[in-house]
Amino acid sequence: MKRLLKPLMTVLAVAALSIPAFAAEHDHGAAAAPASGKAAPVVGQAAPDFSATDIDGKPVKLADLKGKIVVLEWNNPECPFVVKHYDTKNMQKLQGEETAKADVVWLTINSSAEGQQGNLTDKTAKEYVTKSEAKPSHYILDPKGEIGTLYQAKTTPHMFVIGKDGVLAYAGAIDDNPTPRHEGVEGAKNYVRAAIEALEAGKKVEVATSQPYGCGVKYSTN
Amino acid sequence: MRELPLRPLKNLILPLLYICVMGVTPVFAQEAEGPHAQIRLVPERTEVKAGETIRIAVEQTLDEHWHTYWLNPGDSGVAPEIEWTLPEGFETADIIWPSPHKIPFGPLTNYGYEDHTILLQPLTLPANIPEGPLTLKAEVTVLVCKDICIPETSEHTITLNDGSNVDNTDVITAAEGMLPKAEGWPLTYSEANGNLSITLAPANPEAFSDIRIETLALIPEEWGLVDNSASVIASIDNNILTIRQKRGDRALGEIKELRTLITYTDTNGDYRGVSLMGSPSEEATQVAAPAAANSTPQTSFLTAIIFALLGGLVLNLMPCVFPVLSLKAISLSKMSEKEQAHAAASGFAYTAGVVLSFTLIAGILMALKSAGAQIGWGFQLQNPTVVYGLALLLFVIGLSLSGIFSLQGGFTNAGQKLASQSGLTGTFFTGVLATLVATPCTAPFMGAAMGYALTQSAFAGMAVFVALGFGLALPYLLLTLVPPLRKLLPKPGHWMETFKEFLAFPMYASAAWLVWVLAQQTGSMSVLAALLGFVAVAFAFWAWGRRPQQKTIRAFITLLIVVILGLGLTLGFGETFKKSNHHETPVASGMWENFTQARLDELLQGDEPVFVDMTAAWCITCKVNERVALDTPETRMIFTEKKIAALKGDWTNQNPEITKFLESHGRKGVPLYVFYGPRDSASGNRPAPAVLPQILTPAIVANAVQ
Numbered sequence: 001m002k003r004l005l006k007p008l009m010t011v012l013a014v015a016a017l018s019i020p021a022f023a024a025e026h027d028h029g030a031a032a033a034p035a036s037g038k039a040a041p042v043v044g045q046a047a048p049d050f051s052a053t054d055i056d057g058k059p060v061k062l063a064d065l066k067g068k069i070v071v072l073e074w075n076n077p078e079c080p081f082v083v084k085h086y087d088t089k090n091m092q093k094l095q096g097e098e099t100a101k102a103d104v105v106w107l108t109i110n111s112s113a114e115g116q117q118g119n120l121t122d123k124t125a126k127e128y129v130t131k132s133e134a135k136p137s138h139y140i141l142d143p144k145g146e147i148g149t150l151y152q153a154k155t156t157p158h159m160f161v162i163g164k165d166g167v168l169a170y171a172g173a174i175d176d177n178p179t180p181r182h183e184g185v186e187g188a189k190n191y192v193r194a195a196i197e198a199l200e201a202g203k204k205v206e207v208a209t210s211q212p213y214g215c216g217v218k219y220s221t222n
Numbered sequence: 223m224r225e226l227p228l229r230p231l232k233n234l235i236l237p238l239l240y241i242c243v244m245g246v247t248p249v250f251a252q253e254a255e256g257p258h259a260q261i262r263l264v265p266e267r268t269e270v271k272a273g274e275t276i277r278i279a280v281e282q283t284l285d286e287h288w289h290t291y292w293l294n295p296g297d298s299g300v301a302p303e304i305e306w307t308l309p310e311g312f313e314t315a316d317i318i319w320p321s322p323h324k325i326p327f328g329p330l331t332n333y334g335y336e337d338h339t340i341l342l343q344p345l346t347l348p349a350n351i352p353e354g355p356l357t358l359k360a361e362v363t364v365l366v367c368k369d370i371c372i373p374e375t376s377e378h379t380i381t382l383n384d385g386s387n388v389d390n391t392d393v394i395t396a397a398e399g400m401l402p403k404a405e406g407w408p409l410t411y412s413e414a415n416g417n418l419s420i421t422l423a424p425a426n427p428e429a430f431s432d433i434r435i436e437t438l439a440l441i442p443e444e445w446g447l448v449d450n451s452a453s454v455i456a457s458i459d460n461n462i463l464t465i466r467q468k469r470g471d472r473a474l475g476e477i478k479e480l481r482t483l484i485t486y487t488d489t490n491g492d493y494r495g496v497s498l499m500g501s502p503s504e505e506a507t508q509v510a511a512p513a514a515a516n517s518t519p520q521t522s523f524l525t526a527i528i529f530a531l532l533g534g535l536v537l538n539l540m541p542c543v544f545p546v547l548s549l550k551a552i553s554l555s556k557m558s559e560k561e562q563a564h565a566a567a568s569g570f571a572y573t574a575g576v577v578l579s580f581t582l583i584a585g586i587l588m589a590l591k592s593a594g595a596q597i598g599w600g601f602q603l604q605n606p607t608v609v610y611g612l613a614l615l616l617f618v619i620g621l622s623l624s625g626i627f628s629l630q631g632g633f634t635n636a637g638q639k640l641a642s643q644s645g646l647t648g649t650f651f652t653g654v655l656a657t658l659v660a661t662p663c664t665a666p667f668m669g670a671a672m673g674y675a676l677t678q679s680a681f682a683g684m685a686v687f688v689a690l691g692f693g694l695a696l697p698y699l700l701l702t703l704v705p706p707l708r709k710l711l712p713k714p715g716h717w718m719e720t721f722k723e724f725l726a727f728p729m730y731a732s733a734a735w736l737v738w739v740l741a742q743q744t745g746s747m748s749v750l751a752a753l754l755g756f757v758a759v760a761f762a763f764w765a766w767g768r769r770p771q772q773k774t775i776r777a778f779i780t781l782l783i784v785v786i787l788g789l790g791l792t793l794g795f796g797e798t799f800k801k802s803n804h805h806e807t808p809v810a811s812g813m814w815e816n817f818t819q820a821r822l823d824e825l826l827q828g829d830e831p832v833f834v835d836m837t838a839a840w841c842i843t844c845k846v847n848e849r850v851a852l853d854t855p856e857t858r859m860i861f862t863e864k865k866i867a868a869l870k871g872d873w874t875n876q877n878p879e880i881t882k883f884l885e886s887h888g889r890k891g892v893p894l895y896v897f898y899g900p901r902d903s904a905s906g907n908r909p910a911p912a913v914l915p916q917i918l919t920p921a922i923v924a925n926a927v928q
Contacts, residue, residue, distance in 0.1 A: 040471045152471075
């Protein structure tokens with residue numbers, strides 16, 4: 001017993017060296033996302049991971065979706081720009097088209113803080129999804145703005161497309177016509193559809209970034 | 223045909239009339255009433271001739287606290303849109319915008335207008351125009367926001383040449399007064415350290431005379447070039463205005479020239495804007511790269527290997543490592559000539575233990591680095607739990623040396639055990655132990671070597687770590703391989719026992735130092751807990767070997783020991799897990815100011831020299847340097863005389879700003895001393911920053927700052 005004590009101690013100590021080091025890096029709890037510094041995710045680099053629960057209570061973790069194309073859509077049901085895409089059924093059509101494919105996952109994220117415009121509960125969000133006939137794979141409430149801050153989401157809508165390898169392939173506006181007018185949907189070039197098409201064909205995404213347009217995400221103003 | 227009943231019709235007449243009037247109103251009126259924005263289109267004049275250009279004022283009157291947007295709306299929102307229906311050949315040019323304001327909302331920032339604003343739309347008539355009145359129609363959509371946004375559309379009609387001969391020049395002139403001025407100041411821009419840096423160098427020495435620099439804002443025309451919410455650092459020096467702001471998400475290469483506004487409040491209290499454009503600066507645009515390989519001092523692979531070897535050698539002299547080495551060395555002196563083969567085996571076993579441990583550490587560091595962690599050598603000591611663990615380890619080894627309890631295997635009995643397998647295993651683990659106790663100590667030479675190792679490829683990095691391990695193991699290895707060296711060792715005798723007990727004290731000293739480091743990191747409460755933990759552990763180890771033989775009492779005592787040990791460890795480690803923000807930042811003690819990147823940038827904008835000291839509580843070399851060379855009256859006098867601003871960065875706990883600074887100089891650990899010379903009045907530039915050696919003497923410091 002004594003003979004083994006010192007070697008055992010030293011091995012344990014060396015192991016102990018590494019564990020706290022990992023602990024220091026991942027010392028947040030089961031919260032939605034490590035609300036880290038202000039650097040936005042960069043197209044061409046790994047999209048930041050996050051965990052969340054959708055309005056049906058199902059857990060969603062970005063890292064688990066590797067191997068699929070993931071679309072992130074920032075949503076605020078009352079923002080006129082979101083209303084433009086939803087009243088014209090433009091968003092639902094795109095959601096439906098894409099989620100019909102086995103390899104695309106669509107996450108709609110609502111980062112409106114409590115007391116701000118567009119803030120929803122699980123119940124009211126479900127009503128919204130049903131009423132608008134929206135077709136996301138998951139609708140996620142992010143009232144603390146953790147995922148929004150992680151992605152530096154600025155507008156509703158603000159779109160991100162993540163490739164099957166987990167690399168961010170597109171970040172920016174949904175299309176090239178930033179008007180709030182409903183007629184702007186027609187004839188507009190949809191960057192999200194184009195990005196997904198390019199990813200599936202193994203081609204380069206032509207427009208990888210664009211200026212996002214919409215209302216500001218209603219983060220807490222505290 | 224039946225007669226229509228008249229009475230119901232009469233009742234309908236007024237409402238019908240009302241509806242007709244309201245429905246027809248847009249055709250006549252040029253004003254449209256919206257809930258929050260009133261838009262009015264006012265032509266410069268209504269009498270126009272062919273080929274002329276007139277301006278049409280787009281007047282916005284907004285409810286209080288509501289705003290509309292500029293050409294670049296900022297983080298969100300859209301600029302107003304005007305859809306014109308014009309007679310043949312008429313053309314509109316781009317809107318001319320008055321100076322916008324920065325409008326923050328939570329973490330976002332927009333550029334736009336509140337209250338009352340006039341945009342100007344130029345309209346050019348063709349070479350031939352028909353006789354008679356000309357009708358222009360406009361559909362204006364503005365997004366007007368407070369905390370929520372509402373798009374408001376209004377229809378407008380303007381009639382020109384209708385004989386009314388209205389002159390609205392005063393409206394246009396008022397609008398022109400709010401436009402930013404195109405001063406033509408020469409502008410160059412570049413990117414450095416994650417900032418967009420703009421330099422304006424006009425010939426006119428009075429150009430900046432009315433600027434209140436603290437109110438200056440940078441408002442670019444293009445999106446994504448700067449972080450709209452970041453603060454701007456602006457300074458005027460020798461009639462050159464330098465502006466810096468954190469970069470945005472968009473690659474700077476996407477624009478060929480920069481078109482931007484700067485706005486400020488002038489010395490009269492008026493809000494002003496200046497429109498500027500310029501090209502990238504002639505100097506190479508530094509692309510900010512994290513592990514900036516291009517700004518690393520030229521540490522070649524060979525140099526790094528040599529430095530690592532030397533560093534490892536010197537590590538043997540550190541109080542943490544010295545006892546381990548000396549005891550190992552002493553045990554060799556007990557060996558006879560016959561056991562040379564076994565001696566060699568022992569040497570290799572020890573070296574293997576050391577080198578493998580270093581490889582393991584290197585592997586962990588590289589895995590962490592590729593996972594994106596901001597690590598440097600010594601980072602493990604930024605974690606209080608690790609610090610306490612190491613302190614306990616050193617304390618326990620000290621106890622063993624003092625004879626409180628005895629540890630078998632490898633440590634002191636190498637001479638007897640060399641022949642047996644367990645002896646070699648023990649020696650191997652002694653090597654592991656030596657590495658472990660070496661980690662808190664940073665030897666000179668190691669800084670540059672570690673910096674190189676952690677920024678290069680896995681192979682190169684591993685090689686440097688192996689060299690470091692080899693350096694650490696080298697003295698013992700040489701002793702085992704070169705018998706004549708052993709003759710230099712003192713002959714065995716009673717003194718060995720006393721020497722062994724003596725070596726406990728460097729161990730205790732190292733443990734005490736680590737407890738002090740712990741105090742810096744988590745506060746004085748943890749010191750009490752740590753020391754009580756020590757007492758519990760000491761008791762446990764002492765009592766273990768002295769338990770009575772009698773079965774039941776032995777069992778009871780064993781239980782008691784385990785409980786006390788458990789309590790002690792829980793108490794000691796418990797305090798370290800408390801995520802405490804308490805750490806003694808070296809607050810302006812004497813000449814030292816606390817380091818932040820913002821403060822350094824600010825100081826570097828000025829002319830005076832700046833000295834940066836990156837240190838940590840657990841860095842012995844740092845503390846020695848400060849004692850010997852930096853915190854001396856002579857050095858203080860030199861600093862005062864030369865007006866050197868002194869910044870001290872405390873890396874005792876994680877600090878990403880300091881890590882970035884270290885990396886930008888090719889370093890991954892502390893200490894780091896950087897001196898920025900004063901600005902040369904002739905050229906207007908500072909000399910390149912000078913990095914001082916890791917071991918300082920007062921002379922080195924004095925020479926560097928001359």
